[in-house]
Amino acid sequence: MNPTHPATPAPGYAELHCLSNFSFQRGASSAQELVERAHALGYRALAITDECSLAGIVRAHVAARDCGLKLLVGAEFALADGLRLALLAPDRNAYGDLSELISLGRRNAEKGDYHLSRDDVESLSRRLLALWLPSDAPDADDGRWFANHFAERAWIAVELVNGPDDQGRLAQLRWLGEATGLPLVAAGDVHMHARKRRPLQDVLTAIRVGRPVAQCGLALFPNGERHLRNRSRLARLYPPELLAETLRVAERCQFVMSELAYEYPAELVPPGRTAAEHLAALTQQGLMVRYPEGIPLRVQAQVAHELALVAHLRYEAFFLTVHDVVTFARGQNILCQGRGSAANSAVCYALGITEVRPEDGNLLFERFISVERGEPPDIDVDFEHDRREEVIQYIYAKYGRDRAALAATVISYRTKSSLRDVGRALGFAEDQLDRLAKNLSWWDDPALLGQRMVEAGLDPDSRAVRMLLILVRQLRRFPRHLSQHVGGFVIACGPLARLVPIENAAMKDRTVIQWDKDDLESLGLLKVDVLALGMLSALRRTLQMVSALRGRPFAMRDIPREDPAVYRMLSRGDSIGVFQVESRAQMSMLPRLKPEKFYDLVIEVAIVRPGPIQGGMVHPYLRRRDGIEKVEYPSDAVRDVLTRTLGVPIFQEQVMKLAEVAAGFTPGEADQLRRSMASWRQSGTLERFKQQLCDGMAERGYDSEYIERIIRQIEGFSDYGFPESHAASFAILVYFSAWLKCHEPAAFLCGLLNSLPMGFYSASQLIQDGRRHRLDVRPVDVQISQWESTLEDNGQPQPAVRLGFNRINGLGEAVGLRVAQARPAGGYRSVDELQRLAQLDKRALAALTESGALEALAGHRRAAHWRVAGIDPAHDLGNTDSDAAPDLLTPPTLGQDLVADYRSMALTLRAHPVSLLRERLSRERMHTAVDLRNRRDGQLGRACGIVVGRQRPGTASGVTFVTLEDETGNVNVIIWRDLADLQRRELLTARLLAVYGVVQREGRVVHLLAQRLVDLTGRLGELPSSSRDFH
Amino acid sequence: MSRPPDSPHTLQQAIRQGAVWRGDRCPPITARPSGYPALDAQLPGGGWGLGQINELLHRPGQGELALLLPALRRVAEEGRPILLVAPPWIPYAPAWAQAGIPLAQLVWIRATAADALWALEQALAEPDCGAVLGWAGPRLDDRHARRLQLAARRGGGLGLLLRHGAPESVASPFPLRLAVAAQGDGWRVRLLKRRGPPLSEPLYLTQPDSSFRPRPESPLPCHAGLLEFDATPRRRAA
Amino acid sequence: MLWLAIHLPQLALDIFPPMPDDGTALQRPRIVVASHGRGERLALVDALAASLGLKPDMKLSAALALVNELTIHRRKPQAEASALTQLAAWALRFTPTVATVPQTLLLEIGGCLRYFGGLDALRAQVEQGVAAQGYALASAVAPTPLAAQWLACHGDGATVTATAELPTALASLPLTVLALEPAPAQTLRQLGIASLGQLLALPRAGLGRRVGKQLPLALDRALGHAADPRDPFIPPDRFERCIDLDWPVETLEVFVKLAARLLEALDAFLSGRGLGVQTLFFRFTHDDHPASGLRVGIGRPTRRAAEWLAVLRERIVHEQLVAPATSVTLVADTLQLLDGRPLTLFGPQGGQGLPELLLARLGARLGQGAVIGVATVPEHRPERAWREAAPGTAAAALPVGPRPGWLLPEPQPLPWRNERPWHGEPLTCLGRAERIESGWWDGGDVARDYYVAQGESGARYWIFHDCRDGGWWLHGCFA
Incomplete structure (x- = not known):
């Protein structure tokens, strides 16, 4: 009771029961915080025992390795038949048991939950160490169960946390120990690294129970003792023998995560051959197909070089695995394209994994796989987005579900989500949180939070708000739940569950492992990314249509390369629908960059990214390209690295290489630099590298101005640096899609429409663009249309595009297909026949009518509605409805038809809505988009159009980009922060917006810099917006 | 609420228990067992008297509630209310609930000293009250005391008057008076006045359960297979 | 038959007391929101809010993005209904035939025009009365209740006295006045029907087949082609009884005797209906003094005169009459169900529950808050x-x-x-x-x-x- 205690010599201690924040809504500290704290307190070892999970163990392993603390691997469980325990893995086999047990529990339950019984534990208990976590009223029989099933490997955990009666608890457990023969060991039930995390821990509890903290009552812990306590305090609380026992338990645990090795599936190599031989043979076969006229010597040499490197690093199986998947896709006519560090190798070109030709770039394989770095190769393969599932099912079928699973993605708290959860926990009203969250959209710097509070009507100095801010900052970046990675597959030689726990994903029949791609990388495990890309679906559809038009198969490889017409089109900024370069930023970059060859597209793809933009690379590059600025290199070494980008680092690989040649980084250090770039701002680990870069470059004689510039550019990469290998893979798709847009625009439009949603633009915008290119686009018609949009011969060089039923909201695919299939040769004769033959219900009929697809059959929309509404599909009485009323129904006006078109299909072919308003707009002296393009820089400009896009990119500080569409084209509006704040309402809600401002032009790129916004939405009647809003 | 466990089955039984007031006659002395056999053996009727005031001289905090607890618990089990009239401090709900008194049956009357006696009289006179506990200081004038005793007789329930600092020797109209003091794990009880021969030797009682009176050295609660311990509820690790 | 319809367009907002307008503070826009799926949408906005761009049916989050300072009321349908009921009860002073539909009062005034001095005078009196109670309103007069309702809803104060004028009068009304279900409203919109005139022109049979039989029937009723019987409004339960005295009461003892009589009457009134009351009000009138009153409450609803009397006795210990009373009125505004608790012939079951009467008496004397229970709260801080x-x-x-x-x-x-x-x-x-x-x-x-x-x-x-x-x-x- 006396607060002053005699100094006790601190005994040795190992914490055996500790949760990290991967025990979601329980653990209030990260594994790193826990490990570092335990190390600082002089603990001999720390066990991370997350609840039925190993999701945080890799991070803990990395942190423990870095500071030299012994990490024990374990997990905590609450069994369905009422028993709590923690299991620790003494060796690799026991680890396998633990992983398998967790997998079993997770697979037995809904996503996020687990279910295990004593029987389950018994089956895997032969090697694991067990700590019994007894309840308040323990049963000695439970202890005997432990004694029986974990002979000599079970303990009673004594967790004294200043509860109501610690002394009684200790005596109780001692008695229990004697009754069961189990030894006692001290443990801390640790939920946080330090006492100060108690508020956050309480908040997590509140989130878990779904009530404000103030109403959580006894669900909260009564005190903050569940932290890593210092050893002298432990000495006062626990008898010495219980503390000493922790060391004996720790001593028995000799397993280290780095023991985990990984073996590739063996079935890909035919018997009698080595993997290397097989890969070489496949590569040679592929080369013969690629180069029927003979393999160029350079390519031959490159392939030999690469194969040697692959053999050296023993990565053959990895390439074979990717090849196998790609071959399957080919066989199924699924378009695919590889990307990633190893994807653009000559070997991958030969294997058909990529279409990027080795002779097209000066891409060195070493840049992607290096001997020194020992970093696993990276190949992501994109598949058509609507057919990727077939590939995934193939992998499951081929390797079995016990050997193949998707990697996890850790979904972490962001500012917004932590604000919501903490706010609710602190009892803020939903509407207050609404206001905050609204004000907090992604462009807001978290540091401005306080200011936002005032704007949301909260007092930033009040205790509640200060608490909110502190807790939100603490909770941010905490893992929230595991989700499935978009397509990262781990395929193992044996059962995967003994390597890493597998759990159910949200999607039915999907399983994910508990580690994400960083974890896999940390442990040096390989994965194959099976990704989805909408553009590939569009390309496949387009190519199919082109094949049909030309009467012979036409594939990607048949597309002529380096066609000047394609580059001319792109240089005009005419790129709507083209892969990657169709965004507004890319579109305004194209006329400046004026791409002339494939490598220009590689740069185009990579340069319009937050990384290069923030690093200030764009303007130097453009000036150098235009010859305004001289290209200079401070040294030959730097010249080698940067010559292909005119001395400006644009790709991630260049930054790494630069660190090596200019600052003397080892390849390993350069790799660490790359990884920390991803989390530059968050962890601050880059400070260390920054200094090393400065010192290294100064040492090698670079001047300080150059050093500063390079550092700034590297900092820019902290947001999103783009690897050259990815850029090259994307660039080839840019080229292919641009070629199709240039030479086969009708098929391309059709392919895009049938692959929506994808890309930046809506069907309406794609069609507007097509019509501006003089394409003949025809409306949906029950007498002609198919489910998908189709091409229709019209005697012109470019066929017409007939819109399909898939454009109609609320019409199912099965219905659309029936309408097309049941259609008699001469078309339907009446609405009744249509209803009867296609078995349409009222909903389907209404959807068709609303779209205007019945116009040819039943007259204008209103007349058609009258007919359709009179049909009663339930009583199949056919033509009972003779009371024709159309005379009384006035035909809809053009405006009304427009409104109905938009409502049903979010597009219209009749007239642009703005054209109906043009007369009045002209009187108000509004310019059209075309007028505006012809105005001089600095002239006043006035434009009015439908708001089709609002963007507030993170890179453009406080600027909002709004795109207006009128009947002649698009107007790009720039709105500065001040005006946006002032005219928030117009900006956020107007669907028809008039902008008064100043024309800003740079070459062919024209913007309207807004000075005043006027909401003219009222003039649209009820025309629905099809814009992609940002809220 | 279920039927009180010992509701009378016959009229005789009912009369014996004092559940029926037989108008013209004095009610027979009936009593409610205190839960302490040693004490009951010395109390007229074998327990706390009903329809009368039982006066306890004590120093607050010496276990007076714990001593009364078994009897109060029985009252509560019968579904009858317990009224606390002007107690010295807050009746602390968690402790009373832990002690097995359903809080729905506990009524706390706050009153000034002047009103307290009136309220106590009203409560004692109410036949539906199971137990009425009142507190009074050293001085209680005789007229008031008589009124209380009369009211208690009218009501017929368990009336308990706890007095702090009252001299032991002053005469009172109450038929039972005892002095209670903590002693070790229980109490030393002296019967100062009772119907029948006085008792000169004090009684030493030990506490049968730990409610209201924690005993840190008590045997440990544990469900242990063959061995039977009683379990006190403990905060569950959530 | 002639119907006066009083439409209350702002009812959802009018039931909330307005902010005290001290002339200096900025008036905040007021809106009423109702939950809608997962979120909340605006149900009604005041003029100020409307001028800031807020509209009914907007999402609350969208409204908050536009206007930060808002007074937000949650819609209270029950309060709206009871306000309407209250108004209907009040309107009974004009005519015995009053009906209510949501947001609208309907008064059959054909029979009472003369008594109130003609249509205009009556209408003005009703309108003023409603406005004085704090409601915005629009009225209309028509020979059928539906026509009157629709015209009032449109809000231009039409007066139609002859059935023959109805088709013309209704023709220009928008369909919104019909408050149609979403499905028929959608169908009519698709057919391009925007006004009642267009609707009336359509063949009824064909219309019925397409939007259901209800609408043609309503049209016929509005035009007076079909009967439109209405359930008359029945006033809510309430008890009020007055004893006028020849000789003023001067002492509370006498008052208690009178009260006993009144309480017996109340008991009789309530018995057999399973009803009780929890608060009573005694109103006294005096010769030379404004009226005074005494409110008495008890812990649970009861109708038993004896219980009330016992509580009343304790209640008046500290009271006295302000002046000799010339009349005593007992008012029981809120009648309540007796909570399923059976009243036996011999009072509450012995040994069960709390002695309510004792507690009521103690509470009446010692003050509310002196007789309490205690409860545990799940919370660590003792x-x-x-x-x-x-x-x-x-x-x-x-x-x-x-x-x-x-x-x-x-x-x-x-x-x-x-x-x-x-x-x-x-x-x-x-x-x-x-x-x-x-x-x-x-x-x-x-x-x-x-x-x-x-x-x-x-x-x-x-x-x-x-x-x-x-x-x-x-x-x-x-x-």
Whole structure:
């Protein structure tokens, strides 16, 4: 009771029961915080025992390795038949048991939950160490169960946390120990690294129970003792023998995560051959197909070089695995394209994994796989987005579900989500949180939070708000739940569950492992990314249509390369629908960059990214390209690295290489630099590298101005640096899609429409663009249309595009297909026949009518509605409805038809809505988009159009980009922060917006810099917006 | 609420228990067992008297509630209310609930000293009250005391008057008076006045359960297979 | 037949008392929101809110994005209904035939025009009366209730007295006045029908097949082609009885006797209906003094005169009449169900529940708040682990460590003598500390080590050591 205690010599201690924040809504500290704290307190070892999970163990392993603390691997469980325990893995086999047990529990339950019984534990208990976590009223029989099933490997955990009666608890457990023969060991039930995390821990509890903290009552812990306590305090609380026992338990645990090795599936190599031989043979076969006229010597040499490197690093199986998947896709006519560090190798070109030709770039394989770095190769393969599932099912079928699973993605708290959860926990009203969250959209710097509070009507100095801010900052970046990675597959030689726990994903029949791609990388495990890309679906559809038009198969490889017409089109900024370069930023970059060859597209793809933009690379590059600025290199070494980008680092690989040649980084250090770039701002680990870069470059004689510039550019990469290998893979798709847009625009439009949603633009915008290119686009018609949009011969060089039923909201695919299939040769004769033959219900009929697809059959929309509404599909009485009323129904006006078109299909072919308003707009002296393009820089400009896009990119500080569409084209509006704040309402809600401002032009790129916004939405009647809003 | 466990089955039984007031006659002395056999053996009727005031001289905090607890618990089990009239401090709900008194049956009357006696009289006179506990200081004038005793007789329930600092020797109209003091794990009880021969030797009682009176050295609660311990509820690790 | 329709377009907002307008403070826009799926949408906005761009059916979050300072009311359909009921009851003074539909009162006024001095005079009187009660309104007069309702809803104050004029009068109305279900409204919109005129022109049979039979029937009723019987409004239950006195009452004793009579009458009124009351009001009129009143309450609804009388007696101990009363009126505004509790011939079952009457008497004398129960609260901080509650409130026992039967209202500081806390005697701590550290969220954060401490006298106390300031405090007694 006396607060002053005699100094006790601190005994040795190992914490055996500790949760990290991967025990979601329980653990209030990260594994790193826990490990570092335990190390600082002089603990001999720390066990991370997350609840039925190993999701945080890799991070803990990395942190423990870095500071030299012994990490024990374990997990905590609450069994369905009422028993709590923690299991620790003494060796690799026991680890396998633990992983398998967790997998079993997770697979037995809904996503996020687990279910295990004593029987389950018994089956895997032969090697694991067990700590019994007894309840308040323990049963000695439970202890005997432990004694029986974990002979000599079970303990009673004594967790004294200043509860109501610690002394009684200790005596109780001692008695229990004697009754069961189990030894006692001290443990801390640790939920946080330090006492100060108690508020956050309480908040997590509140989130878990779904009530404000103030109403959580006894669900909260009564005190903050569940932290890593210092050893002298432990000495006062626990008898010495219980503390000493922790060391004996720790001593028995000799397993280290780095023991985990990984073996590739063996079935890909035919018997009698080595993997290397097989890969070489496949590569040679592929080369013969690629180069029927003979393999160029350079390519031959490159392939030999690469194969040697692959053999050296023993990565053959990895390439074979990717090849196998790609071959399957080919066989199924699924378009695919590889990307990633190893994807653009000559070997991958030969294997058909990529279409990027080795002779097209000066891409060195070493840049992607290096001997020194020992970093696993990276190949992501994109598949058509609507057919990727077939590939995934193939992998499951081929390797079995016990050997193949998707990697996890850790979904972490962001500012917004932590604000919501903490706010609710602190009892803020939903509407207050609404206001905050609204004000907090992604462009807001978290540091401005306080200011936002005032704007949301909260007092930033009040205790509640200060608490909110502190807790939100603490909770941010905490893992929230595991989700499935978009397509990262781990395929193992044996059962995967003994390597890493597998759990159910949200999607039915999907399983994910508990580690994400960083974890896999940390442990040096390989994965194959099976990704989805909408553009590939569009390309496949387009190519199919082109094949049909030309009467012979036409594939990607048949597309002529380096066609000047394609580059001319792109240089005009005419790129709507083209892969990657169709965004507004890319579109305004194209006329400046004026791409002339494939490598220009590689740069185009990579340069319009937050990384290069923030690093200030764009303007130097453009000036150098235009010859305004001289290209200079401070040294030959730097010249080698940067010559292909005119001395400006644009790709991630260049930054790494630069660190090596200019600052003397080892390849390993350069790799660490790359990884920390991803989390530059968050962890601050880059400070260390920054200094090393400065010192290294100064040492090698670079001047300080150059050093500063390079550092700034590297900092820019902290947001999103783009690897050259990815850029090259994307660039080839840019080229292919641009070629199709240039030479086969009708098929391309059709392919895009049938692959929506994808890309930046809506069907309406794609069609507007097509019509501006003089394409003949025809409306949906029950007498002609198919489910998908189709091409229709019209005697012109470019066929017409007939819109399909898939454009109609609320019409199912099965219905659309029936309408097309049941259609008699001469078309339907009446609405009744249509209803009867296609078995349409009222909903389907209404959807068709609303779209205007019945116009040819039943007259204008209103007349058609009258007919359709009179049909009663339930009583199949056919033509009972003779009371024709159309005379009384006035035909809809053009405006009304427009409104109905938009409502049903979010597009219209009749007239642009703005054209109906043009007369009045002209009187108000509004310019059209075309007028505006012809105005001089600095002239006043006035434009009015439908708001089709609002963007507030993170890179453009406080600027909002709004795109207006009128009947002649698009107007790009720039709105500065001040005006946006002032005219928030117009900006956020107007669907028809008039902008008064100043024309800003740079070459062919024209913007309207807004000075005043006027909401003219009222003039649209009820025309629905099809814009992609940002809220 | 279920039927009180010992509701009378016959009229005789009912009369014996004092559940029926037989108008013209004095009610027979009936009593409610205190839960302490040693004490009951010395109390007229074998327990706390009903329809009368039982006066306890004590120093607050010496276990007076714990001593009364078994009897109060029985009252509560019968579904009858317990009224606390002007107690010295807050009746602390968690402790009373832990002690097995359903809080729905506990009524706390706050009153000034002047009103307290009136309220106590009203409560004692109410036949539906199971137990009425009142507190009074050293001085209680005789007229008031008589009124209380009369009211208690009218009501017929368990009336308990706890007095702090009252001299032991002053005469009172109450038929039972005892002095209670903590002693070790229980109490030393002296019967100062009772119907029948006085008792000169004090009684030493030990506490049968730990409610209201924690005993840190008590045997440990544990469900242990063959061995039977009683379990006190403990905060569950959530 | 002639119907006056009073439409209350702002009813959802008018039921909330307006902000006191002191002329200086900025008026905040007011809106009424109703939940809509997962979110909330605006149901009604006031003129100020409308001028800022807020519209009905907008999402609340969207509204908040536009306007930060908003007074937000949650829609209260029941309050709206009862306001309408109240108005209907009031309107009975004009005509015995009153009907209500949502947002609208319908008064059949054909029979009472003369009495009130003609249509215009009557209409003005009704309108003024409604406006004086704080409601915005629009009215219309028509020979059928539906026509009157629709015209009023449109809001241009039309007066139609002849059935023959109805088709013309209705033709220009928009379809919104019909308040149609979404499905028929959608169908009509698709057919391009925007006005009642267009609708009336369509063949009824064909229309019925497409939008259901209800609409053609309603049209016929509005035009007076079909009968439109209405359920007359029945006033709500309420009890009021007055005793006028020949000789003024001067003492409360006499009043109690009168009250007994009134209470008997109330008892008779309520008996057989399963109803009771929980509060009563006695209104007194005086010759030379404004009316006065006395309100009496009891813990649960009852109708028994004896119970009320007992409570009344305690209630008036501290009261007196302001002046001799010339009449006594008993008003029971709110009648309540007796909560399923059976009233037996011989009063409450012995031994069951609380002695309500005793508690009511004690409460009446000692004041509300003097007769209470206690309940546990699931909370770690001891001073917040209990609360006052209505007597009879059940509460679960909480699984906690040793807790004392008596808690001090405030912890009391303990002096430190000879290395020990002192409370009239030296205290010795028994056992280990129970640490309670909780409450950071409401400013009442505590960090305390609680001990059971014993004095030499044998008394046991609950004391704590405040980990923050190092002080020792007494918090309870183990009695």
